[in-house]
Amino acid sequence: xxxxxxxxxxxxxxxxxxxxxxxxxxxxxxxxxxxxxxxxxxxxxxxxxxxxxxxxxxxxxxxxxxxxxxxxxxxxxxxxxxxxxxxxxxxxxxxxxxxxxxxxxxxxxxxxxxxxxxxxxxxxxxxxxxxxxxxxxxxxxxxxxxxxxxxxxxxxxxxxxxxxxxxxxxxxxxxxxxxxxxxxxxxxxxxxxxxxxxxxxxxxxxxxxxxxxxxxxxxxxxxxxxxxxxxxxxxxxxxxxxxxxxxxxxxxxxxxxxxxxxxxxxxxxxxxxxxxxxxxxxxxxxxxxxxxxxxxxxxxxxxxxxxxxxxxxxxxxxxxxx
Amino acid sequence: xxxxxxxxxxxxxxxxxxxxxxxxxxxxxxxxxxxxxxxxxxxxxxxxxxxxxxxxxxxxxxxxxxxxxxxxxxxxxxxxxxxxxxxxxxxxxxxxxxxxxxxxxxxxxxxxxxxxxxxxxxxxxxxxxxxxxxxxxxxxxxxxxxxxxxxxxxxxxxxxxxxxxxxxxxxxxxxxxxxxxxxxxxxxxxxxxxxxxxxxxxxxxxxxxxxxxxxxxxxxxxxxxxxxxxxxxxxxxxxxxxxxxxxxxxxxxxxxxxxxxxxxxxxxxxxxxxxxxxxxxxxxxxxxxxxxxxxxxxxxxxxxxxxxxxxxxxxxxxxxxx
Numbered sequence: 001x002x003x004x005x006x007x008x009x010x011x012x013x014x015x016x017x018x019x020x021x022x023x024x025x026x027x028x029x030x031x032x033x034x035x036x037x038x039x040x041x042x043x044x045x046x047x048x049x050x051x052x053x054x055x056x057x058x059x060x061x062x063x064x065x066x067x068x069x070x071x072x073x074x075x076x077x078x079x080x081x082x083x084x085x086x087x088x089x090x091x092x093x094x095x096x097x098x099x100x101x102x103x104x105x106x107x108x109x110x111x112x113x114x115x116x117x118x119x120x121x122x123x124x125x126x127x128x129x130x131x132x133x134x135x136x137x138x139x140x141x142x143x144x145x146x147x148x149x150x151x152x153x154x155x156x157x158x159x160x161x162x163x164x165x166x167x168x169x170x171x172x173x174x175x176x177x178x179x180x181x182x183x184x185x186x187x188x189x190x191x192x193x194x195x196x197x198x199x200x201x202x203x204x205x206x207x208x209x210x211x212x213x214x215x216x217x218x219x220x221x222x223x224x225x226x227x228x229x230x231x232x233x234x235x236x237x238x239x240x241x242x243x244x245x246x247x248x249x250x251x252x253x254x255x256x257x258x259x260x261x262x263x264x265x266x267x268x269x270x271x272x273x274x275x276x277x278x279x280x281x282x283x284x285x286x287x288x289x290x291x292x293x294x295x296x297x298x299x300x301x302x303x304x305x306x307x308x309x310x311x312x313x314x315x316x317x318x319x320x321x322x
Numbered sequence: 323x324x325x326x327x328x329x330x331x332x333x334x335x336x337x338x339x340x341x342x343x344x345x346x347x348x349x350x351x352x353x354x355x356x357x358x359x360x361x362x363x364x365x366x367x368x369x370x371x372x373x374x375x376x377x378x379x380x381x382x383x384x385x386x387x388x389x390x391x392x393x394x395x396x397x398x399x400x401x402x403x404x405x406x407x408x409x410x411x412x413x414x415x416x417x418x419x420x421x422x423x424x425x426x427x428x429x430x431x432x433x434x435x436x437x438x439x440x441x442x443x444x445x446x447x448x449x450x451x452x453x454x455x456x457x458x459x460x461x462x463x464x465x466x467x468x469x470x471x472x473x474x475x476x477x478x479x480x481x482x483x484x485x486x487x488x489x490x491x492x493x494x495x496x497x498x499x500x501x502x503x504x505x506x507x508x509x510x511x512x513x514x515x516x517x518x519x520x521x522x523x524x525x526x527x528x529x530x531x532x533x534x535x536x537x538x539x540x541x542x543x544x545x546x547x548x549x550x551x552x553x554x555x556x557x558x559x560x561x562x563x564x565x566x567x568x569x570x571x572x573x574x575x576x577x578x579x580x581x582x583x584x585x586x587x588x589x590x591x592x593x594x595x596x597x598x599x600x601x602x603x604x605x606x607x608x609x610x611x612x613x614x615x616x617x618x619x620x621x622x623x624x625x626x627x628x629x630x631x632x633x634x635x636x637x638x639x640x641x642x643x644x
Contacts (some may be wrong), residue, residue: 013411015425022342023421029428062384066408086388089335091413093425099345103337103415106351 001130002046002261003161005122005152006039006057008107008139010090011066020095034299035067036090038137038166040076041254042261044301045290047076049308051262052130054079056121058114060087074301079121083114085141109143122152126159133265135257136175137166146170153178162264162271165216166257168193176215181270182260183216186253187223204229205236205320218280220260220287222253227288229320235277236321239284241292242314251300252291259283259290277319285315323452324368324583325483327444327474328361328379330429330461332412333388342417356621357389358412360459360488362398363576364583366623367616369398371630373584374452376401378443380436382409396623401443405436407463431465444474448481455587457579458497459488468492475500484586487538488579490515498537504582505538508575509545526551527558527642540602542582542609544575549610551642557599558643561606563614564636573622574613581605581612599641607637 014032039055046053055078059067064082071078088105095101110118126134134156136149145151149171156163162181165172168189176183185193190207191200204221208231211219218232227240260283263270268286269279286308293307294300336354361377368375377400381389386404393400410427417423432440448456456478458471467473471493478485485502487494490511498505507515512529513522526543530553533541540554549562582605585592590608591601608630615629616622 015427017425020344020423022344022417022423025424025426027428028425031427062387065384091425095344101342101344102347103339103350103413104347105337105353106349 001052001054001128001132002043002265003054003056003122003125003131003134003156004039004043004046004261005134005136006037006055006138007118007136007144007148008088008141009035009037009040009057009059009067010088010105010107011063012036013089013091015091015093017093017095020093020099020101033066033070034301035070036300038254038257039135040071041251041301042135042137042166042258043076043078044074045251045255045258045294045303046262047074048302049258049262049290049305051258051265053077054125054128054131056118056125057081058083058110058118060085063087079125081114081117081121083110085110085114107139107141110141115145115148119151119155123155123159126156126161131159131161133164133261134161135164135166135261137254137257140167140171144171147174149175150178153180164257164261164264166253173214176211178215180216181264182218182220183211184220184222184253184257184260185211187221190221205231205238209236220256220284222256222291224249228256228284228291230280230284232280235280236319237277237280237284237317238320239281239288239315239317241288241311242316245292245295247295248298248300249295251297252294254300255294255303256287256291259287281317285312285317288315323374323376323450323454324365324587325444325447325453325456325478326361326365326368326375326377326583327456327458328359328377328460329440329458329466329470330410330463331357331359331362331379331381331389332410332427332429333385334358335411335413337413337415339415339417342415342421342423355388355392356623357392358622360576360579361457362393363573363623364457364459364580365398365400366396367573367577367580367612367625368584369396370624371580371584371612371627373580373587375399376447376450376453378440378447379403380405380432380440382407385409401447403436403439403443405432407432407436429461429463432463437467437470441473441477445477445481448478448483453481453483455486455583456483457486457488457583459576459579462489462493466493469496471497472500475502486579486583486586488575495536498533500537502538503586504540504542505533506542506544506575506579506582507533509543512543527553527560531558542578542606544578544613546571550578550606550613552602552606554602557602558641559599559602559606559639560642561603561610561637561639563610563633564638567614567617569617570620570622571617573619574616576622577616577625578609578613581609603639607634607639610637
């Protein structure tokens with residue numbers, strides 16, 4: 001079972017309009033609300049792929065009911081840590097041409113006792129008999145404890161779980177010290193974490209190498225249609241899809257995280273103490289295929305297993321020297 | 323005391339952005355939430371002008387806490403009828419140039435028992451010892467009982483209260499049969515209610531006359547910067563501000579409703595059984611001044627008494643023949 005931790009979830013609200021016009025008034029007749037956030041997307045993908053996942057997230061009382069209802073409807077097991085701090089919203093205004101205009105609230109600071117409750121929930125989930133992997137994904141609320149992700153990694157390791165991190169910035173730097181099994185930022189997050197600006201234009205492979213040298217057992221940097229770059233020990237691989245897909249890139253990274261966690265959980269290629277190049281090729285190919293399958297979905301948080309089967313043979317892999 | 327009924331309130335959410343760009347992602351660092359809706363604005367204006375008001379509205383559980391907190395902070399007495407149906411949101415995206423892009427949810431149908439609870443709350447409020455006036459303002463949720471406003475008017479009359487209505491469409495047509503003391507739609511609402519399209523371009527005075535002939539004791543049609551047109555019995559008046567003000571027109575109509583209700587409540591010009599032309603001149607002038615004072619406020623729901631004092635002498639009134 002995979003525990004997915006989402007420290008800063010969002011209530012995803014989608015408004016459909018004929019056309020969005022600045023300065024005008026728009027009548028919204030249809031509102032879609034969903035429990036959003038990268039770790040919840042990962043749990044959703046795992047659930048649709050038949051893996052047992054447990055989503056853990058702090059959720060503010062006004063959104064608590066909507067979150068519980070949406071996650072239950074999607075069959076996603078969850079432990080929501082209640083807080084009086086309202087959960088942030090993320091509003092997507094989608095017009096008839098398909099363009100999505102996003103209004104993303106950054107969220108509010110959580111009180112100390114909610115962080116305590118969240119760690120208690122993480123400990124409880126990690127202690128479950130079949131828990132084998134824990135993921136932490138996405139941003140953190142403002143003023144989060146600076147070492148909270150590292151603390152979660154340490155709790156997971158204490159319970160014998162492997163860890164996959166899709167976080168960035170100072171929280172990732174701090175968490176690297178706890179030796180997470182896999183870190184998976186995207187390219188711009190990795191660059192920002194390592195203090196490199198967009199201008200430096202470091203290749204994903206070099207960023208992965210730098211992260212792997214800083215404490216992660218393995219670092220995978222996602223680079224959009226260019227695929228994934230892995231660095232672990234002396235090994236460096238690059239995996240990508242033969243022909244990139246058009247679609248909804250939101251949630252593609254969360255599906256890659258899900259694939260890696262699923263492999264670790266289910267006795268796959270990575271679940272040995274020192275996975276070899278063959279194991280990593282297999283795991284990376286699956287991560288690219290899950291990620292590509294997510295691009296074909298209209299909303300983040302689910303993939304179609306038949307898409308995965310179809311896309312897997314189209315994944316290209318090669319060893320790199322970065 | 324004035325009871326203001328808001329059948330379809332909204333949680334007003336304001337996002338500030340540097341510039342709103344279609345298809346782009348915007349990071350929202352500051353979120354302002356307010357209890358919104360025309361009747362709540364009217365109660366707010368009455369409160370800031372020192373009149374006792376009691377706001378009655380159905381509010382869905384996710385927004386109930388935010389509504390109560392905001393109304394309490396603003397000193398607005400309220401009876402919120404709880405429902406599990408989420409209260410609609412109205413998102414205003416305000417950019418650095420001051421342009422406001424509005425995304426207004428239309429709301430969801432309320433279950434029958436909530437309408438029953440709302441009528442019980444209205445009866446309770448109307449039975450309060452000092453209750454003298456009741457207002458109903460704004461839209462109705464989809465699938466509202468077709469005669470709900472007429473029922474509220476009948477309840478108010480049974481308790482001896484005068485009624486000011488700022489509603490439109492079939493609900494206004496139906497409510498006219500109960501003989502409300504004053505109806506106050508704006509010009510396009512009045513035209514739509516009477517089955518006249520924008521193209522017909524009937525003057526506000528003619529629309530007021532038609533509404534007064536259909537059951538309202540007095541009809542006042544607001545026409546933006548052109549002011550108010552009144553028709554009651556044989557009398558027809560027009561009142562407007564010498565020089566129209568630039569500002570925030572949202573809530574101007576709600577302030578006019580507040581002025582009329584305040585007059586009826588406090589033994590003013592209109593509180594005789596058959597107010598004469600002098601009484602109406604006085605009441606209309608005050609309604610124009612309150613309305614203009616609302617234009618000077620950044621948000622709907624309050625006005626500055628010193629603005630009212632300053633603007634009152636600038637109101638022009640003339641008898642018309644419509």
